[in-house]
Amino acid sequence: MENMTLAYYAAGAGALALLFALFTLSSILKEDMGTPKMREISEAIHEGAMAFLNRQYKTLIPFALIIFVLLWAAQYFVEGGGSAHMPVGPASAISFLVGAALSAVAGYIGMTSTTKSNARTAEAARSHGLSKALNVSFRAGAVMGLSVAGLGLLGVSVLYIIFGQPTIINSFAFGASAIAFFARIGGGIYTKAADVGADLVGKVEAGIPEDDPRNPAVIADNVGDNVGDTAGMGADLFESYAATTIAAMLIGNTLFGFAGIIFPMLVGAVGIVAAIIGTFCVRTSEDGNPQAALNVGLWVTNILTAIGVFFVAKATFVGEAASVATGIFMAVVAGLIVNVAVGYLTEVYTGTGKASVNRIAEASKSGPATNVIHGLAVGMESTFLPMLTFAGAIYFSFWAVGSAAPADKAEIWAIYGIAMAAMGMLSSAGFVVAMDSFGPVADNAGGIAEMAELPPEVRAKTDKLDAVGNTTAAIAKGFAIGSAALTALALFSAYVEAVTHKFAAVLPGGKFIVNLTEPMVLVGVFIGGSIPFLVGAQTMRAVGEAAYGMVEEVRRQFREIPGLLEGKPGVKADYARCVDIATSSAISKMVAPGMVAVSAPILVGFILGAKALAGFLGGLTVTGVLMALFLSNAGGAWDNAKKWIEQGNLGGKKSDPHKAAVVGDTVGDPCKDTSGPAMNPLIKVAGTISLILGPLLTRL
């Protein structure tokens, strides 16, 4: 039943999402930008963000071209190179470039959307009110979300239609991975360097308020919100989307032939249609709760996806495979449930007013050290239940497929379950990215309201949206970690398949077994396990150094530009210089961790062999997910403990507990916005590289 029309449907759904995104963007651009001052600030943020993206992608072009050439040329050095079953050759090289390029395109579209909507959101809040402001800002996020999902699905399906082999289009995921890792780290360094620079000198030393136009780093700070949360998160989920779809296609191909290949694409198509419908459900009244409106949209998306997937599964898996259609549907639903569960747990550990956060706030009474100790404890504790959730999802999804399969296929088919859980989780990516990207727009809108000196009631409205943005950002963070975990497991399974295929002749029983008692596997686990700690250290330190440069520059401007600090009319800070410093330090400091991430699996694979690389992936995935949860949640909890005190508790702003909480928050900044998020692409890039390496390795 090799009906290629179905692939065209998937491509059509991808194109639909993209068109919908572009149409939405053009409708946003028609909204009013407000006063000339607002327009000016917004344009400065837009230019800064675009400058960063341009410089980042420009830096990555030589790197991408080298890989392109290597992938192309490798066919002459590898046995069977250029054949349909080898992930090297012209088709692979082109797929790689398409993956990298589409990730960049999604970044540009999303970034244009969010940076062009901030003043418009502020103006909507000023002239129309909360409802319209939510409408503008959420639509801006939806442009990003639907671009990510749409371009992901479009890329995979069109490449499949052209090349007809999932092995060949592996490299599409690798291209997406490579960009995602640098986008996450570069964006993370940028946003924190600017944030710390603006806060430390502006708020703490000079005593001027947040988003004050006198602060030279204020534009860079607002740019940072976009390059970190929007571009970084978007690239991260674009990668998960591409990698999961392709891993599922690879595994599905071996197990079910064409049905196994086409089904993941159809799940993606269902998810996109559901997400588009979901975005229409996000509406609030003037005194309504924007959070509730977003929740309605998310539930609509999830439920419609589940219903759609049920029918698609029943229609796709026929003949012998019909027995597992329901099981596959259940695995997809498990992914959707993990999504909700991890978001909920993130809220439990990092939500304002929750026990964990209150405990950190209480500990601030005895000073910064106890604040930090309790924050570390919350971060560590917060790993357990999510890990248990992942373990449950792993077990359930294997069981759902395996138990329904014919006895002789149970063990083999069960592997498809985990890939399906990952697909289920990712199917709602369009909506989740929309929710996440809406945050920086609301945040920027507040900043513009402040800088353009709009009346305080405007700021109150944008603050209400901003608070919701913080919650949706936390949910999206949990989503990104969860999807990275499941994606990594799907990639791991696909890697095992690839190695089995390659070494079938020399493997006992033709099966590649990753036996934890074998020395090479253990060696791989030990090395892989330590990589997240190493990259965590590199990125923490990078933020420290980049922030230092920014602090020096802001101090210099206050010192050398007469009248700036006093707010003398006509005296302007040199915003562009701060933007430039943040950009260049982020770009230069993303290289070292990037090299570790890309070279480690290659070295392990070629020097130590396929078994060591399998152990490496296992160790890396487990500690990577743990560190992601630990760092992100500790950072989130510190942040909200500080905010809770700022709401007037324990003495409020400027009290001693507040000072202690500020220390914790500053420690948490690189944890939650740089090092923690870097873990997701770290574990995925190792997987996508291994998937390409698998068939090229020369020893077990």
Add this chain to the structure above:
Amino acid sequence: MENMTLAYYAAGAGALALLFALFTLSSILKEDMGTPKMREISEAIHEGAMAFLNRQYKTLIPFALIIFVLLWAAQYFVEGGGSAHMPVGPASAISFLVGAALSAVAGYIGMTSTTKSNARTAEAARSHGLSKALNVSFRAGAVMGLSVAGLGLLGVSVLYIIFGQPTIINSFAFGASAIAFFARIGGGIYTKAADVGADLVGKVEAGIPEDDPRNPAVIADNVGDNVGDTAGMGADLFESYAATTIAAMLIGNTLFGFAGIIFPMLVGAVGIVAAIIGTFCVRTSEDGNPQAALNVGLWVTNILTAIGVFFVAKATFVGEAASVATGIFMAVVAGLIVNVAVGYLTEVYTGTGKASVNRIAEASKSGPATNVIHGLAVGMESTFLPMLTFAGAIYFSFWAVGSAAPADKAEIWAIYGIAMAAMGMLSSAGFVVAMDSFGPVADNAGGIAEMAELPPEVRAKTDKLDAVGNTTAAIAKGFAIGSAALTALALFSAYVEAVTHKFAAVLPGGKFIVNLTEPMVLVGVFIGGSIPFLVGAQTMRAVGEAAYGMVEEVRRQFREIPGLLEGKPGVKADYARCVDIATSSAISKMVAPGMVAVSAPILVGFILGAKALAGFLGGLTVTGVLMALFLSNAGGAWDNAKKWIEQGNLGGKKSDPHKAAVVGDTVGDPCKDTSGPAMNPLIKVAGTISLILGPLLTRL
């Protein structure tokens, strides 16, 4: 060649070590204790330490008796229970109790020795000088070291002589484990609660110097040094010693029969003789370097052990096994080398004046947050090279044995290699514990010199010893982590053997394979991987809460005891109450993490089965070792960054960088002395429990 005389030799070496320890102790007791004031303080510390030990062991007695009864009774519920191959029944129950009891005995002997030597060391420094002071304090440490090694070897060999089956005496290691876990955590909480209480109120709030007799927590603080570093570390290494020896015997029995059983005991015997000779080499002149003297002793111990093991290996492995005698020797040497390498790496990341520590100190210039960020980065970074070292040792030890074996045995025999590397590492435990326990004696001697108002030149001499003690403590910490890692791997291999034996009939090919691609193994890895984070959180928080109680009490005494803070003659602080508070909070807060550590493997094993438990052990070991390195090294680096500033750098004491460094040091305290060290027994206790569970499990 079943020559039981050899087992008597091993028992004889154990007894020799014990006699030597007791003889040394009695010779120390003949030394002069100095002035009545010194005697009084020393006795207060001794009493406090003994009170803690008594209360701790008393709390553990019901727990130990329950396990004793369970182990005894289990024979009636388990198929084959009471047979020589089942780790349940009267013999196992007795072995468990002996293991727990001998751990306690080692604790009592060592603690008596160190707490009775502190005033004597101060007096030696006062009346004789540095050389004699080193002599007294190091001999005190040697009592602990040789008790640990001696009782460990004596216990294993005598139980083996009586019961004749390594499977039965498994429980000896479990008994040692159970005590070790509680001793480490209880001791860790105690020492930090007292330390923080004494420092925060005494040094920071009241502005009185370290070890000032006016400080109500000063005795508790000195007691804490003993219960943390001496008793905790001693129990930890007693556990490693027992568990490694027994795991090696179990694996050896399957592979080589009697030779495989007896050899680990003989390695222990060689190590003990070498350590005794090594202690005689620790001598220094009046203006000499005590560190150099200790290094000479350590090298003598290591080299003599290596030479001895070579001949013993050649004599023990005969016939077909003769081929691997040299390989086994090389694996033992690999263990000795790991020992040296990990100690060196610890020094690189945490040593005063090294780049990592200097970077933290520099970061203190921009405040506490950057200090903490850089400390976290150093901790994370410090995991990579040690993990690479362990990976190298795993690979080399497998290879050394496997490559020399006959082709058909290569894969099976190679497993013995990792157990031998662990044995090699542990063989020098006698000397390493001696070096470590000497630290608290020197530290206490300094405290007594201060409190008894001895002339400053005495304090200068004890400070010189104390500084050396900090280095040896760092080396011992690396040693404890490294040995825990190798011990855990040996236990893992032994567990796999046990499960293979139990389920041989239903296993494909009769082999138990821990396949990372199987769902149950992955589920176990995910759950096991998160346990160190959970226990880390519990212990961090326990320290915070216990310290809070202590802070309140010290503040209360300063407030309510008239004349105390002013130092009015005749006014004395209520030391006993602080000791009591530290004791009771440490005891009560060690229970929750203890329950997690003990119950998690049992629940995973019985609910999810043997494969999940194998995955659990794998995940737990990797993240446990990583967290141990991360937490211990971050804490050590923060501590030394503060000390470096206190030496007059960056403005010295009371400067802003110093205040920032104090925050980092306080954060690091529970990391390096409570949560980090808790990881070692955590990963081992899971292993020893699993070893007993293996044959009892009902599903794969």
